[in-house]
Amino acid sequence: MAEKTTTEAPAAAPTEKPPVPQAALPKNGAEKPKTDTQTYPVGIAGVKIEEEERKVPATEAPPLPINEKLAVIGKPTPRVDGRAKVTGAAKYSADINLPGMLFAKLITSTVPHAIIKSIDTSAAEKHPAFRAIHMLDRDRSAAQTEEEKKDNWPRVRYVGQPLGAVCAPTQAHADDIARLVKITYEQKPFVVDPDKAKEPNAPIIFQGNAEQAGTAGGGGGPKDVKQNGNVRGPVAKGEADKAEIAFNSADVTVELDFRTQVQTHCALETHGLVADWKPDMLTVWASTQGTSSVRDELAAVFNLKKSQVRVITEYMGGGFGAKFGAGNYGVLATHLSKKANAPVRLMLDRREEHLCVGNRPSSIQKLKIGAKKDGTLVAMRLQSYGTAGVGTGAGASGPTQNLYTCPAIYTEDSDVFTNAGPSSAFRAPGHPQGAFSLEQGIDSLAEKLKMDPLALRDKIDDSEARREERRIGAERIGWKDRKPAGSDAGPIKRGIGVAQAIWYRIMNRDSHCDVRITQDGSVEFLSGVQDIGTGIRTALAQIVAETLGLKPTDITVKIGDTNYPQGPNSGGSVTTNSISPVARNAAWAAREQFLGQVAPALGVSADELEMADGRVFPKNNPNQSLTFKQAAKKMKVEQVAARGDRSDDYESKKGPRGKGAGGLGGVQFCQVAVDTSTGHIKVEKVVAVHDCGRPINPMGVKSQVNGGVIQGISYALFENRILDRNTGVMVNTNLEQYKIAGSREMPEIDAQLIEQYWGKSSTDAAGIGEPATVATAACVANAVYNAIGVRITQIPMTPAVVLEALASKQKASA
Amino acid sequence: MSTSSSNRGISRRGFLKGAGVTAAGAAIGESAVVAFAEESAPKGPKIVGPKPLSVSLKVNGAEKSAAIEPRTTLAEALRVNLDMTGTKIVCDRGACSACTVWIDGTPVNSCMTLAIDAQGKDIRTIEGLAMGDTLHPVQEQFIEHDAMQCGFCTPGMIMSCAALLEHNKNPSLDDVKTATSGNLCRCGTYPKVFDATLAAAKMMKA
């Protein structure tokens, strides 16, 4: 997670850093900010809303009522950049064409494990289209040992590892030239299978302790973890003994083993950027989830001031956690631009995208749950191994640690190094894996206890949000008609399942913006924050519009540029939580200045004025109004501008009300049809009920929920990175054999939102990206169990896996 | 739609280069009549390249020309040489339909079509779908239904859906699923793509 990230989670995601103490972050240098006492709505809309007082900095915008009482926030709003996207006008990094621009191609390793003996670039350099070459001194995305930091060239630890890059006037020539670079390797034994890599005599991948730097989106494991052979860990949480003793008091226990595969991100726009090196300024157009993360890394590598690096991300084609920092490709493109004295575009090709810029680690999990007859949990234990390739951070214990109330929880997470590309953060790192085991464990426990899975969760889950989500979802999926497992007669059997998601309400105080109002009536919002497809651009327009009584389309949102005030990196579902209160605060401050400027023209004082429906008017005399444009003309200065900053979350007197109150999450239900003659699973319907604090744009939020569900189905049924164990080569580095869900696999998706107010910030909004994908694979697996009466504990649940499971059941009952 | 060439061990570009344009044209299922002279080619179809040659393309009704190598795909010629970047390249081998354009009214993967083979044909790209400021109903309904997230698949998706409505005024949900079955979207916008396209069909009938 980002350096300056705070979290409310009781035991946060395994990769998070501890919260930064408040004292470390004085607000704008002020000694002690003046505070006001304000009243905020708290609770779930439609269930119970109470009012609670909060002491808040005096610079905060006044509280907003619940969405029902607002004009713009909470209303489904089409994207403000929709037109640019549907006409092809939106410019992504891959679309930047600059005069004299060169195209670059990576040089990648062809062997899985080796020391580089020599690199011969002479043939490449003779090619008439050759412009420049740069070779890396290390793999910037993978873990590294102390010892190898002295090496001239990177240690080769997987096939497809970036070693360098060349550039030429056309992409085709760059591709040709890259093939001419001759690398001599001293090959070493290698291992790509985590089960084999764990064995004591396996080829060792890192001689000595290896660390991988984390990113703003998570990824990278905890530091200073003991390493034994290829196994790094375990990282333990809780007390093993306490859990063992507690298991003795259980009436019922469930023990299950699970396996999940490696999934690659497959963002449609690959990683890459255009770098334009000029003596006094480096400008890059980067496909990134963090403009400032790219700036910071390039400034550090090239020894530049951060003010000498400008990063622009106007549009970007998906990241899902993998796009932070400059990466090997960004550093290479910048070196090439410097050497060739020309702008350089380096976008990875599809094969490279699968291999060297991240993936979701696999997992091999052992879960044990103990409970009383009434369902009360007494102990849970999860032991998990996973491979993040040559990276770290394969932990899967987040859900077991955080979803349910249980007095004794013990978890162990270990990484197993293999000769494969490094993982990176991937939408809710560790959580789809962890939910796949835990939520099937809970389903299985309910069956053993002869309890309804929802009734069991009502007993062990103290989240008010999840309770309401279960109620809504059960009704919409038709839970009451759910049949006992495996009871359909025909070859096609249907089933219904449920699973829950947990994520954390995380925010980043490095979130700032300016709001400017100009005499001609234009309103601008400026921040470095980037829209990675979530629709934050639209949400920000809504917040400013709400505050100024305008329409979202009246606001010009300029984001994705480090020339603007710094914005948060978009990882871990932090963006909305971080930047939306900032927008509200800045818009409010701009509004106060604006009203101060125009009040004399209306013959009243500023605090008597109101703004709504595109007009400015005295509260007690709405008829005496000016349009916003007319009012703007009355400003005495050309422009007013205000800065917005993120304060700490407001402290609530009542304290946390159970684990659910500290987190974000959701409950998903689905119906599947399993063809027992072919093993084919079809997900027919999904009901996904989620919470994200105050939803700003329900339309965009539901799009993200759909996306999380679809990625989850794809993960559950299709996706699988396949490595050839004899050569270490990934055999499906494309989008036909690496299958992701397409239109033909789409179920009906019913995305539902609840509005949960906590009184935490001036917007009280939070993110949705991660929680939306956490529960889906588990939900599908539970539905499959309900359909066929066999529990499938591995993904992807391909027809072969399903048939095998059915056959083993038949054998067992024969 | 062109068929995918197998890409194991040999890249398409390398293959085209080695085999010359005749074989290349055959490999992608297009006729390989090359109508311009370059270098010497005494017998049979003329051999062109590998040097750049001048190609003219009719894109959205306008004649455009560019100097490109014969191995250049239509997708690349549009994006790089003509700076029409609405058309996206995602897989560059016919697996995702992000690069969908219409050639003589038929949606094709422009990454699987050589630019030289698109000469003399009527090419329509995402930039040419709207009538001036008036969006095509599919574009309008994509905005209304939020049928996009990052938007990278969106141009290809829209070209597939709009092509469907050219041929089928009354599509069912299943027809829309079939029309977009080659279009990948990693953000997961399919349900809204279906809704938007069905709404556009209604709008076009009204």
Ligand code: FES
């Ligand atoms: S880029 Fe043409 S089909 Fe994928």
Ligand code: FES
């Ligand atoms: S909207 Fe991002 S890939 Fe479709």
